[in-house]
Amino acid sequence: xxxxxxxxxxxxxxxxxxxxxxxxxxxxxxxxxxxxxxxxxxxxxxxxxxxxxxxxxxxxxxxxxxxxxxxxxxxxxxxxxxxxxxxxxxxxxxxxxxxxxxxxxxxxxxxxxxxxxxxxxxxxxxxxxxxxxxxxxxxxxxxxxxxxxxxxxxxxxx
Numbered sequence: 001x002x003x004x005x006x007x008x009x010x011x012x013x014x015x016x017x018x019x020x021x022x023x024x025x026x027x028x029x030x031x032x033x034x035x036x037x038x039x040x041x042x043x044x045x046x047x048x049x050x051x052x053x054x055x056x057x058x059x060x061x062x063x064x065x066x067x068x069x070x071x072x073x074x075x076x077x078x079x080x081x082x083x084x085x086x087x088x089x090x091x092x093x094x095x096x097x098x099x100x101x102x103x104x105x106x107x108x109x110x111x112x113x114x115x116x117x118x119x120x121x122x123x124x125x126x127x128x129x130x131x132x133x134x135x136x137x138x139x140x141x142x143x144x145x146x147x148x149x150x151x152x153x154x155x156x157x158x
Contacts, residue, residue, distance in 0.1 A: 028090075030087055036081075102123075106138060
């Protein structure tokens with residue numbers, strides 16, 4: 001019995017929705033609403049000592065910082081007030097995707113440029129400088145595509 005691509009796609013979509021409801025697959029942070037617009041909420045994520053024991057800390061990056069401002073699309077079905085405490089949740093797979101974009105791709109780019117420059121016989125100083133400079137276009141592209149990237153990440157706010 002063969003499974004069509006469409007049926008497989010529907011299965012994966014249902015599986016992803018189920019993962020969002022399974023607490024073991026969720027990254028969750030408590031925060032406070034600091035700004036409300038018609039389209040977005042700005043939420044200050046509060047640092048928690050439990051981050052050290054969290055199984056998702058390697059994908060999250062929140063454990064090292066005292067506070068972080070997160071801008072998320074405003075759910076139309078709920079009303080929010082300034083200084084209201086909320087819980088921001090995200091599927092762990094989306095957290096991993098964010099970690100790849102923020103950390104993995106830049107380090108691969110940096111090391112690739114470094115080793116290519118060294119292989120071409122450039123000095124270590126020039127190679128290191130060019131490696132860092134090579135990150136500038138990457139982060140500019142991320143910045144220019146920030147609206148598209150925002151659409152790819154789904155936040156649940158309680």
